[in-house]
Amino acid sequence: MFPLRDHNPSAGTPYVVYGLIAANVLAYLMYSGLSNDPRALMQFYQSYAIIPANLARGEGAATLLTSVFIHGGLMHLGGNMLFLWIFGDNLEDEMGHLPFLAFYLACGIGAGLVHVLAAPGSQIPTVGASGAIAGVMGGYLLLFPKARVDILLILIIFFRVVTVPAALMLGLWLALQIFGGLGSDPDQGGVAYWAHAGGFAVGLVLMLPLWLRLGGPAFWSRTHGLPPNPPTQYTYSASRIPRLPRKRRRPGPWGK
Template identity: 40%
Template sequence: MFIPLHDTNPLLHVKRPYVNWALIAITIIIFVVFQAQAGLLGGVGLPASFGVIPSVLFETRALPPDLVVIPADWTLVSYAFFHGGWMHLIGNMLFLWVFGDNIEDALGHIKYLLFYLLCAAGGGYAHAIFNANSEAPLIGASGAVAGVVAAYLILHPKVKVWILALGRIPLRLSALWVLGAWILMQIYNLFAAADSEVAWWAHIGGLICGAALVLLLKRREVPLFDRELDTP
C-alpha cells in the first residue's frame, strides 16, 4: 500500500536508538547468514525450529526430535527474527527503522526491548489461538512491528511522515492518516483475505499489545497524542 521513508520526529530523551538499531541488525544478520539462498548455513529447517507452530505450541502435535532446538514457548519470541524472503524482511525493517526509534525514545532502551519482545509474543500468541490446529510455522517481525505502529499512532499522530504511495508517489502526510490507514487495512484483511498466507491475527495481536504496553511503559513526561506538539 505504501512504503515509509522518513518521519520529521526528533529524539528528545535518548542520543541514539541503540536497541532499535540492534534489533534491525540482528534480524538482517540472521536472515543473511542462516536463511538467504546465498547464506552460509542455508535455512531449510529453521522456520520449523524457531517459528511459532500453533499445534506444537499447544502440544497437540510434536516436532521431529531433530528439529527441536528450543522449547515451544520460546518460539513466541524467536519467530520474530526469521523471515520468509527479502521483501518480507525489508518491509518489516523499513517500518522499524522509521518508527521504532521514537518509541525507544519514549520508553527508554530497556523498556523498549521489553516492549518489542512482548509485542512479538502477543502477536504470535494471537495467531496461535485463532489457528490452533495449524502445523505451519509463523515467522516474521510483523507482530512486533505492528506493536510499534500502534504505539507511534498513540504518541505521535500529528507528526508528518514521508511515504511512497503505491510504491512510486512521494507524499508527506500525518502519521494519523498513514498509520491509521495501515491499521484499518489489517482489520479489513483479517476478514476479506482470511485465506491468504499472511498471518493477519499476528498483526492484530501486536497492535493490541503495542497500544496497551505503551501506556504502561512510556516515560511519565511523554505526552499522548502529540499534545505538546506545536502545529500551525
Template identity: 50%
Template structure:
C-alpha cells in the same frame, strides 16, 4: 503506499532499534548457507500454532520469541526492517532502550498468541518480526499522532512523495489488517497472501494499550511534532 521517512527526529541514538535490525538481517543472511539439519532447526524455531497447542512445553513456548527473528524472504525482511527503522527510533527515544526492548518482545509474543488464537489448527510455520513491529507502530500511533509520514504512492504509474499524518497512515494500516483478518475468518482461511493478519492486528493493539506503561512523560509542546523545532 510505501513509507520512506517520518518528520520526528530522535533525540538519542536508537541503540536497541539498530541492534534489532542487525540481528534480524544477520539471522536472515545465515539461512541460505545452512546445512539441511540446521534448516530443520530453523523450522523448529518457527511458530506452528497446532504444534504449540498440542505441546505447550518450554521448547515450543520459546518459538513465540525465536520466530520473530526469522524471515521468509528478502521482501519480507526489507518491509519489516524499513518500518522498524522509520518508527522504532522515536519509540525507543520515548521509552529508553531497556524498556523499549522489553516492550518490543512483549508485543511480539502477544501478536504471536493472537495468531495462535485465531488459527489454532494451523500447521503452517509462522515467522517474522511484523507482530513485534506492529506493536511499535501502535506505540507511535499513540505518541506521535500529528507527525507526518513521507510516503511513496503511485498515481497512474507516476511516483509521488506525499506527507500523511501518522494518525491517518497508521490508522488506515491497522484497519486494513483488521479487515483482512476478518475476511480470513468469514472465508474460512488461515491466511491469504501468506500474511498473518491477526498477528499484525494483535501486535498493534498491544502497542496501543501498553505504550503508556513504558513511555516516559514528554514535555508539553504546542508544535506539530513534539520535537520541533530541532
C-alpha cells in the same frame, strides 16, 4: 502506500533499533543458505518458527521469541526493518533503551499468541518481526499521532511522495490488516493479518501506562501530538539530468 521516513528523527542514538536491525540481518544471513535445501529449511522452521498447533498443545513456547528474528526472504526482511527504523527511534527516545527492547519483544510475543488464537490448528510455520513492529506502530500512534510521515503513494502507474499525519497512515494500515484478516483463512497460510492487528493492539495497551505517566491528553497538548525533538526540513531538488531538444524527423521517400 509505503512509508519512507518521518519528519522527527530521534534526538539520541537509537542503539536498540540499530541492534535489532543488525540482529535480524545477521540471523537472515545465517539461515538463508538453507533455501537451497527444502528439507533442512523445513527442519529449521519446525525448530524456530511459530507453529500454532504445537503451541496450542503447550509445545514450542520459545518459538514465540525466536520467530521474531526469522524472515521468509529479503523483501520480507527489508520491509520490516524499514518500518522499525522509521517508527522505532522516537519510541526508544521516549522510553529509554532497555524498556523499549522489553516493549518490542513483548509485542512480538503478544502478536504470536494472537496468531495462535486465530489459527490454533494450523501446522504452517509463521515467521517475521511484523507483529513486534506492529506493536511499535501502535505505541507510536498513541504517543505521536500528528507526526508527519512521508509515504510513497502507488496507484497503478502513478507514483508520488506525499506527507501525511501518522494517525492517517497507521490507521489505514490497521484497517487493511483487519479487512485482510476478515477475508482470509489463517489456517491456509499467507499473511498473518491477525498477528499484525494483535501486535498493534498489544503495543497500544502496553504504551498506555507511559502515556498516562506523561500526562495523557495533556501530553498531546504539550507536544501537539509530535515527537519532542525538532523536525527535519526535507527539500526536494530538481533533477540534474539535462533535457535534450527533440529532433525533427525528415520526411522519408513517401513523405511520412
